[in-house]
Ligand SMILES: C[S@@+](CC[C@H](N)C(=O)[O-])C[C@H]1O[C@@H](n2cnc3c(N)ncnc32)[C@H](O)[C@@H]1O
């Protein structure tokens with residue numbers, strides 16, 4: 001199952017492309033999706049028995065890490081910022097619940113950021129209680145939060161567990177002090193080690209570490225040491241992100257001296273080394289950049305082909321629909337993507353005047369739905385069942401994707417997929433480079449050069 005990949009293979013398949021947390025991808029969304037559209041979708045959803053995945057975005061961070069590519073608002077530690085924001089979030093939850101017409105069952109609850117642990121214990125409790133008032137959060141479901149070791153005290157982590165959170169994702173990035181100095185993130189190994197031990201004592205069901213390769217001053221040796229330390233701690237899952245260096249989009253990344261960044265060859269070596277270390281260390285590679293302990297439910301689902309993927313990453317607990325709350329949050333409801341305002345003043349203004357803070361989105365066309373289903377099936381199940389497609393959409397798969405035939409043939413020749421009867425299966429190599437397979441089914445990539453706005457895999 002764990003495939004060996006080398007330089008030549010990576011060079012061949014490492015092209016810029018979407019990560020397919022959504023299809024159609026965000027660059028083609030528009031303001032056609034407004035508050036009125038969203039209200040109608042919420043009302044339609046309210047009439048169904050479908051389950052929900054709920055995401056809440058807390059945008060604040062105490063300081064900015066110079067590499068950061070997330071949607072962040074920097075604020076000094078002062079409860080007033082959180083209080084003000086929580087008032088808006090409460091209003092948003094009430095509005096959403098009102099349009100749905102009741103408390104919906106939530107199978108997956110995720111608080112992300114920015115830094116959710118920017119909030120005080122009392123504020124996190126208030127947020128969770130408010131969410132429970134408005135939604136029926138399944139205590140057996142995934143209840144997850146992203147935590148920054150620098151703002152997570154022992155008492156705060158205990159509070160999170162007591163409230164019912166059962167999964168944490170810890171921002172680790174890199175243990176090397178020189179790298180940490182370069183990116184403005186001082187975070188000693190001992191801090192992460194102690195936090196991880198507390199998480200284990202408190203019996204969180206799953207602990208994830210985020211790491212980034214390609215940061216300034218990283219070397220193969222320095223990152224090898226970081227990975228060794230990670231493997232010693234044995235988190236259940238690891239997200240090993242490729243540093244997305246986009247100074248034209250994220251102005252603060254200009255603080256990073258480009259000459260200190262590893263060259264693309266070195267970056268690739270750092271990745272391949274880290275990957276080999278995780279595989280030797282008992283982890284299974286889940287697609288390109290995720291690793292899970294062999295007995296973790298994510299690894300088991302990956303082997304069974306019952307993995308799902310959404311905006312929050314890979315999951316084993318799928319929900320029918322998604323609602324995003326808070327600044328920049330994304331939802332997918334009744335065949336429509338909806339994204340909230342990206343600027344804090346606009347977000348707060350809309351809610352204070354009693355409006356849902358919708359900024360843009362995408363209503364899926366019949367063609368979008370067929371391609372979305374195909375891409376999702378490839379991303380999550382690593383296969384496509386043409387009979388299921390025909391049953392769902394009333395049209396023959398091969399007929400519908402006539403123009404994609406050459407792409408399918410090329411993927412077979414490249415060893416990414418194999419076709420057997422009514423099924424297309426991703427090979428082990430294809431599971432790693434699955435987005436290359438998906439890209440051939442993406443209608444919006446058919447325009448020349450349109451993939452340039454996306455980052456590369458590595
Ligand atoms: C929204 S952050 C939440 C974590 C939390 N704020 C912290 O830093 O501890 C989620 C993750 O995104 C990753 N990330 C942020 N900026 C990135 C970039 N430019 N390229 C790749 N990964 C990035 C980091 O690994 C980070 O832990």
Ligand code: SF4
Pocket residue numbers: 060061063064065068069070072113114115148171
């Ligand atoms: S990496 Fe995390 S703590 Fe650092 S700026 Fe980004 S969101 Fe904030």
